[in-house]
Amino acid sequence: MGLKVYINGELHEKERAAISVYDHGLLYGDGVFESFRTYNGKLFRVREHMDRLFNSGKAIALCIPMTKEELTEAIRHTLQVNGLENAYIRLIVTRGVGTLGLDPDKCHDPQVIIITDSVSLYPEEFYEKGLEVVTVPTMRNHHNVLSPKIKSLNYLNNILAKIEACQAGVLEAIMLNHLGFVAECTGDNIFIVSKGELATPPPEAGILEGITRQVVMELARRAGIPVAERQVTRFDLYVADECFLTGTAAEIVPVVRIDSREIGDGKPGKITLQLLQMFREETGKCSAG
Numbered sequence: 001m002g003l004k005v006y007i008n009g010e011l012h013e014k015e016r017a018a019i020s021v022y023d024h025g026l027l028y029g030d031g032v033f034e035s036f037r038t039y040n041g042k043l044f045r046v047r048e049h050m051d052r053l054f055n056s057g058k059a060i061a062l063c064i065p066m067t068k069e070e071l072t073e074a075i076r077h078t079l080q081v082n083g084l085e086n087a088y089i090r091l092i093v094t095r096g097v098g099t100l101g102l103d104p105d106k107c108h109d110p111q112v113i114i115i116t117d118s119v120s121l122y123p124e125e126f127y128e129k130g131l132e133v134v135t136v137p138t139m140r141n142h143h144n145v146l147s148p149k150i151k152s153l154n155y156l157n158n159i160l161a162k163i164e165a166c167q168a169g170v171l172e173a174i175m176l177n178h179l180g181f182v183a184e185c186t187g188d189n190i191f192i193v194s195k196g197e198l199a200t201p202p203p204e205a206g207i208l209e210g211i212t213r214q215v216v217m218e219l220a221r222r223a224g225i226p227v228a229e230r231q232v233t234r235f236d237l238y239v240a241d242e243c244f245l246t247g248t249a250a251e252i253v254p255v256v257r258i259d260s261r262e263i264g265d266g267k268p269g270k271i272t273l274q275l276l277q278m279f280r281e282e283t284g285k286c287s288a289g
């Protein structure tokens, strides 16, 4: 039996799970989403993900038609039906069906969709050998235009950057902001290690405030590693001792080349590997329930 997808309280076969072509989520990218992970059957940092989902909804004036508790229960139910223990979960709330015009007030029925699937990380070799990335011309959305803090269905900004990464023959792009400072990647946050200090661009750099980013900063502080949220330039990237990316799906992935410059000694760094180990211990603490 194939995977089932949750749509507004009902489960549908993956191949038949569908919503209207008049949904503004499709017509205009008008909606929000969140990604979750389970480890050993337990949702990781569910409260933080739910809070971010509701903040995204609030920011686009989209009233999410279920409570955080109801959504959590719906995720658990969908996972159970699909028999998934270590899963990736995509929760989507669209504006719903409207007219062909933009007016969101004509949409009266937001759609709640939950897709649960197996996790697809970067191939294992990248965790061992590290990833090559490039900085790209497409800059991250200016927060006065569309705040990168909103996890919306409109990911075109990131997709344009991803196209540029693919054209350069690498898997991920580093996006700068309008001031030329490093912001983040297309689906991950970025960290560097320089002289023993861990640094990552601050929220004002124009980033999605990643939950994994937050966990990594907590783990680093716990390990006594100095942590700074500060502006990072391309120069800082090139001369860093270590670099890595963080995200719900990717977890922590080392970066060893940026714009053809070798980072550190071209191998995943010591602090990166220490944090990856700590992260795996942290997620491993999740026990079923």
Ligand code: PMP
Binding pocket: 035, 158, 184, 185, 186, 187, 188, 189, 207, 208, 209, 210, 211, 212, 213, 246, 247, 248, 249
């Ligand atoms: N930045 C962007 C643009 C993302 O899409 C993601 C993935 N959600 C992240 C950063 C990482 O966030 P998180 O650790 O919460 O998955």
